[in-house]
Amino acid sequence: MINVEGLSKDYGTTRAVDDLTFTVRPGLVTGFLGPNGAGKSTTMRMILGLDQPSAGRALINGTNYRELSEPLRHVGALLDAKWVHPNRSARAHLRWMAAANGIPDSRVDQVLADVGLTSVADKRAGGFSLGMSQRLGLAGAMLGDPGVLLFDEPVNGLDPEGIVWIRNYMRALARQGRTVLVSSHLLSEMAQTADHLIVIGQGRLIADMSVAQFSSLAQASVIVRSPEPDRLAQVLGQNQITAMRSSTADGRPSLTVVDAPAERVGDIAAANHIALHELTPRNGSLEEAYMRMTAGAAQYQSGAPGQGSPGQHPQGPPPRSQFPQNQYPQNQFSQNQFPQGPFQPQGPFHGQGGHQ
Numbered sequence: 277m278i279n280v281e282g283l284s285k286d287y288g289t290t291r292a293v294d295d296l297t298f299t300v301r302p303g304l305v306t307g308f309l310g311p312n313g314a315g316k317s318t319t320m321r322m323i324l325g326l327d328q329p330s331a332g333r334a335l336i337n338g339t340n341y342r343e344l345s346e347p348l349r350h351v352g353a354l355l356d357a358k359w360v361h362p363n364r365s366a367r368a369h370l371r372w373m374a375a376a377n378g379i380p381d382s383r384v385d386q387v388l389a390d391v392g393l394t395s396v397a398d399k400r401a402g403g404f405s406l407g408m409s410q411r412l413g414l415a416g417a418m419l420g421d422p423g424v425l426l427f428d429e430p431v432n433g434l435d436p437e438g439i440v441w442i443r444n445y446m447r448a449l450a451r452q453g454r455t456v457l458v459s460s461h462l463l464s465e466m467a468q469t470a471d472h473l474i475v476i477g478q479g480r481l482i483a484d485m486s487v488a489q490f491s492s493l494a495q496a497s498v499i500v501r502s503p504e505p506d507r508l509a510q511v512l513g514q515n516q517i518t519a520m521r522s523s524t525a526d527g528r529p530s531l532t533v534v535d536a537p538a539e540r541v542g543d544i545a546a547a548n549h550i551a552l553h554e555l556t557p558r559n560g561s562l563e564e565a566y567m568r569m570t571a572g573a574a575q576y577q578s579g580a581p582g583q584g585s586p587g588q589h590p591q592g593p594p595p596r597s598q599f600p601q602n603q604y605p606q607n608q609f610s611q612n613q614f615p616q617g618p619f620q621p622q623g624p625f626h627g628q629g630g631h632q
């Protein structure tokens with residue numbers, strides 16, 4: 277288990293991590309999600325004792341990383357896949373790591389086999405593709421058979437096969453009861469990999485909830501086509517359901533309902549003898565929900581001149597007062613309550629009823 281408590285990090289005048297508190301539980305893949313510059317890597321480095329917090333602490337199984345005896349037996353990390361001597365073979369690299377950490381040599385061939393690198397174990401690691409380097413990094417992380425694993429953007433630059441492989445590998449580690457924290461700036465990736473999400477923006481906690489709860493934040497809708505759209509809209513209105521005129525992807529006229537499930541729309545149509553030619557439930561886009569949630573928290577985003585562009589380092593996060601006020605009750609989201617405007621990052625949203 278990882279416990280992050282009131283963790284902050286300042287680099288000069290830049291507050292990279294701002295009073296973060298969260299727990300990463302065993303048996304789950306926890307996605308650590310946030311736009312570029314949100315503070316994910318800095319947080320992971322502090323968990324791994326590579327950076328000193330300005331305030332707060334990060335504990336692994338109740339202990340500070342720097343106080344762990346034989347840390348590789350507790351924590352494995354994949355931070356930079358290319359962190360390997362280019363002229364060493366994969367096997368030599370792992371043997372060197374094992375020797376430095378009091379891990380028996382026999383473990384090296386085990387982890388090489390686990391990640392599918394046995395056949396290239398004696399090849400120069402410098403000649404490895406990114407996918408092979410990621411596997412070697414994973415092998416290094418698994419050397420001490422640790423219960424806690426941290427992966428920083430592990431799918432960056434991988435081809436689809438590599439992405440699926442690493443995703444399955446992380447899920448298998450969690451199923452074995454390990455604690456798995458994996459960072460990404462891609463919600464689509466996390467939605468397929470993680471069970472739980474911790475979302476940060478500008479160093480602050482924005483959301484801490486299961487992927488299922490996060491999904492329910494995305495607004496669902498029902499697409500309806502009928503030869504009698506006006507009468508259908510009218511009877512739906514009589515039932516306090518709003519139907520908006522829309523059109524399907526191929527240009528056919530339709531109605532879109534956001535405040536009732538497909539079953540209710542179908543029942544009302546049937547009760548009023550209105551034929552339906554289509555009744556399609558649609559899940560809201562998770563990506564849209566994520567964009568709304570992190571709006572204003574992205575360090576670099578396209579926007580008006582002066583709002584920050586790639587390569588420009590702003591002077592630090594804006595003060596909290598610049599964010600719009602929260603108009604929504606916390607912890608009370610339902611499918612149809614998700615805010616339409618930019619999500620404000622003042623108060624973290626803690627999912628209820630998630631995994632314990």
Ligand SMILES: Nc1ncnc2c1ncn2[C@@H]1O[C@H](COP(=O)(O)OP(=O)(O)OP(=O)(O)O)[C@@H](O)[C@H]1O
Binds near residue numbers: 311315
């Ligand atoms: N060594 C450093 N010195 C100064 N500022 C730093 C340092 N490391 C990180 N920062 C700043 O801290 C903030 C958080 O950076 P961090 O790399 O942790 O974010 P991230 O969420 O991992 O982003 P990315 O997805 O782009 O890697 C950024 O403003 C970054 O510029």
